[in-house]
Amino acid sequence: MTQKSKFRFTFQVIAAVIVILVVLAVVWALHRGVLSSQDAFVNFIKSTGSFAPIAFLIIETISVVILILPCAVGYPVSTVAFGPFWGFILNAIATIAGSLIIFAIVKKWGRPIAEAVVEKKHFEKYKRFTSSVSLFEKLLAGILLVPFLPDNVLCYIAGLTEMKFKRFAIIVILFKPWKILFYTYGSDFFIDKFGYLWGAACQLIDKI
Secondary structure, three states: OOOHHHHHHHHHHHHHHHHHHHHHHHHHHHHHHHOOOHHHHHHHHHHHHHHHHHHHHHHHHHHHHOOOOOHHHHHHHHHHHOOOOHHHHHHHHHHHHHHHHHHHHHHHHHHHOOOOOOOOHHHHHHHHOOOOOHHHHHHHHHHHHHHOOOOHHHHHOOOOOOOOOHHHHHHHHHHHHHHHHHHHHHHHHHHHHHHHHHHHHHHHHOOO
């Protein structure tokens, strides 16, 4: 076996182990009701004590990759648990990391992965923009920047284009933090004043 083959085999084994661990973690979380509501998520994060930031980063990154948490549950949790500033930092790290992982996974395993995770209506809606990398980059930047648009879906679709990882990473790092900033401080305000409206709006947007 050549050095390149050994590296590829090692990568595939590590990837398979990670996938198995993620699946087990999600099954456990769903069974325990950790992801059933914002309060349940916050209580679980706080119960981990000094490991709370790490626990949040792991769960939030996984939720970004496999799209299991609506923004009504995910984004406000860090604000409630850690305050707006650290909530923003943790959200930024987790969501950017999740976006990069999504892109790398789809680049490696292709369209079946994207189709398995992304709803068909979203997949068909945005797939038609992939014929032009330049056009898709502009679309991706806009959706990353504007709140309440499905940017994680676009990250899956981006992996099907000819876009390079470096180019994708630059776009995500430059544009995504602004949306996270809005969600973090916006959720801090709306949870305090109009919590039920914020949750309803996020759930409605997730269905679009």
